[in-house]
Amino acid sequence: MRIARFSIDGNVAFGAVEGEKQDELVLDIIKGIPFTDFELSGTKVPVSKVRLLPPVLPNKVVAFGRNYADHAKELGNEVPEAPFAFFKPATSVIGPGDEIQYPSFSQDVHHEAELAVVIGRLCREVPRERVKDVIFGYTCANDVTARDVQKREKQWARAKGFDTSCPLGPWVETGLDVERASDLTIQLTVNGEQRQLGRTSEMTHSIEDLVVNISEAMTLLPGDVILTGTPAGVGPLHVGDEVAVTIEGIGTLTNKVVKRG
Numbered sequence: 001m002r003i004a005r006f007s008i009d010g011n012v013a014f015g016a017v018e019g020e021k022q023d024e025l026v027l028d029i030i031k032g033i034p035f036t037d038f039e040l041s042g043t044k045v046p047v048s049k050v051r052l053l054p055p056v057l058p059n060k061v062v063a064f065g066r067n068y069a070d071h072a073k074e075l076g077n078e079v080p081e082a083p084f085a086f087f088k089p090a091t092s093v094i095g096p097g098d099e100i101q102y103p104s105f106s107q108d109v110h111h112e113a114e115l116a117v118v119i120g121r122l123c124r125e126v127p128r129e130r131v132k133d134v135i136f137g138y139t140c141a142n143d144v145t146a147r148d149v150q151k152r153e154k155q156w157a158r159a160k161g162f163d164t165s166c167p168l169g170p171w172v173e174t175g176l177d178v179e180r181a182s183d184l185t186i187q188l189t190v191n192g193e194q195r196q197l198g199r200t201s202e203m204t205h206s207i208e209d210l211v212v213n214i215s216e217a218m219t220l221l222p223g224d225v226i227l228t229g230t231p232a233g234v235g236p237l238h239v240g241d242e243v244a245v246t247i248e249g250i251g252t253l254t255n256k257v258v259k260r261g
Helices: 069-074 128-134 147-152 157-161 207-215
Strands: 002-008 011-018 026-031 039-046 061-065 084-088 099-102 109-111 113-119 135-142 166-173 185-190 193-199 225-227 235-237 242-247 251-259
Touching: 002 026, 011 039, 084 157, 113 185, 113 207, 113 242, 128 135, 128 207, 135 225, 135 242, 135 251, 147 157, 166 251, 207 225
Parallel strands: 061 225, 099 251
Antiparallel strands: 002 011, 002 166, 011 026, 026 039, 061 084, 109 235, 113 135, 113 225, 135 166, 185 193, 185 242, 242 251
16 A cells, blocks of 8 residues: 555545546545554545655664665675664655755765665564564655765765755555565666666675664664665756656655755
8 A cells, every 4th residue: 555645735645546547546545544453435536636755754764874885885885784873853854856966065966775664663673573563664765865965074964964865755555565665676867868777686785684773772763764875876866957766666755956955
């Protein structure tokens, strides 16, 4: 099931996405929130009539760096022996169609297409065999990065955490199991030109590795997001660019880059 979060007439709700063709998609509005048992209301609204929002509002976004060997190599980095985590704040999250605001303190902003794992229940110290039980679903992400700032500063807080640097969407796909999610095509285009193409099977550390690793250290809450790393091909974004992340079996997340006001 694809679950989207949206606004219409000033109200925010979740809905199950039905249909295949983009111009024919409809939302069956969910009663309540999707992290518990829920019912579909039967009240349907066309996706074209709503504004899609970030599919979740995470308490935290935990991102893992250098998790694809070719990406680590292209930036001159070693592949870490253990998962290498950093954070993006909740204020960095935007949804499909929202604008990526080019930060005033950077002259070299890059795209990074990523598979995002959405946590579905409160959990801590998750054993490997239970990882599948704590995952709500998967969505597309773009770990937008101020590369020059990342290189210049020892901490990545500003380079990775500036406002609008974490597009998520367009919805959460709940119908993928961990095995299937671990071998999906992931690609990114800028203005229709392909920049990144890989498979999630190329991850150095698996989805299970990442959930086990971070849950050893901290409690994960429903709606928290784990970014699993990016394949090779990262590169610069410029004001006016339209960037799209497409992941097999999930969908396409599209955003436009604008000058920060």
